[in-house]
Amino acid sequence: MSVLKAMLLGLLQGLTEFLPVSSSGHLKICEKLFGVEEIPLLFDVFLHLATLLVVIIYFRKEIAKFFLVLFRWITRKPAPQNDSCECLCMTDETGRKAIIAVIITTLITGVIGIVSSKIIPDLEIKYVFIGFFVTSAFLILSGILSRRQGEKEYKGITLIQAIVVGIMQGIGTLPGVSRSGSTIAGALATGVKRELAGEYSFIVSIPAILGAFLLEVKDIGEVTSSIGILPLIAGCAAAFVSGYFAVSVLMKIVRKGKLEWFAAYLIPAGILGLIFLS
Template sequence: MYDIISAIILGIVEGLTEFLPVSSTGHLILVGDLLGFEGDTATTFKIVIQLGAVLAVLVLYWKRYMSILKDLLTFNFRASNKLNAIHMGIAMVPALIIYLIFKDYIKQYLFGPGPVLIGLIIGGILMIIAARVKRKVTAENTDDITYKQALGIGLFQCFALWPGFSRSGSTISGGLLLGTSQKAAADFTFIIAVPVMFGATILDMYDSRELLTGDALMLFLIGFIAAFVVAMLAVVTFLNLIKRLKLEWFAFYRFAVAVIFFIFVM
């Protein structure tokens, strides 16, 4: 019963933090540490339930995904001068390659409170730099994003493989430094979230297939549902929030979480 309660709590945490640049994975690791929910199964659980929250993005952006899929099937990539599957593909490749090479190291050494606190702080510094460095905005919305900018954002996404950095925080920071508006960077971040997280979840579940027993699958399902439901309730509000608030505010929150956890828990 305690594991079920922990799964629900972590699902709620995931649903509330996935859409903010505060690192949902980092929060899951820290809260999981407080709950004593740790081990190989817990590590896989924390990856899998993120897909529940990310699927809320699929619901929100389903028209955009259908448009991208239609263009892909008809090989109509740049003729319509809009975001397409090539943008998504080149943005996903860098992190995918790094993950495949270092996934065992990441799960063994970085899924702990200490690395998360480091990630929260360094990621917060990156966000402050991105928010304050002045760049000419060349992409006001996602359809203005170039292939070069998409690749650059994909490279910044590699930072998110370190729990605590935040995938949205890294990619939005990268977008700002590369000349996109914060709105365009946020939209692009969440559009590529579905294939990225789906791929990461499938790979991790395959690698951890021996852990997928009946009890573990039940916990995964409970956490998945909790994350999806909470994310569906929060997605629109939080996405509007991230597009309007300066990144510094989220960075300050990250610093506060890191300091509080370090003082009172570590």
């Protein structure tokens, strides 16, 4: 793989990983349109690791709060005074609920991901475009539901919210279905505040991406020999830069409550794809 091709794939991955349009779906379209050979799975996982670094840096303060709450929880130390912020760990109580919720969401996603990988084969590209319609429906419905019920006072991520987001993240592993779009939509639909819905979506992506990497890391020698170190570094660098830009844009859109804007792209793209590429 050339350095330029790796950078283009990294650029695409970074943008589509965070924008609710499905990164895996767009990579499949790229393969189809430009005759790109099938992208090695571990290379795709490395690109995901680059975008994971984006999440860690962008939400570094919120992640640090998680670890502080966990430390105080384990050591039974009291929370300091005036230690609150507009985040999932607003207080130690909401932080403990968020930690439990992340574990529940991750377990549910893992079960769905394992089952779907065993019973669902490598599907034809037409299913990517069907996935675009599914994502669009999630985005539109979550916008309607969140506006009707309003944003509830944040008292921590509830069990129901954790389960719903876990199921939605599991559905997000299917071709053409956006992980970020489905999880944010699920959080919004269950009453999570907009900025916290985006934060929770990306926090729960951390164990999901790390899990996928650990499952594929045994093939690291294969990917470095078939792709090369330089293209791998170039692809990851491009994914990081474009990913940071994308997550910054998405969080602004989430706060405005305008996620359905992306349906205006996904629906026409799905229709055109089914007509010309299926």
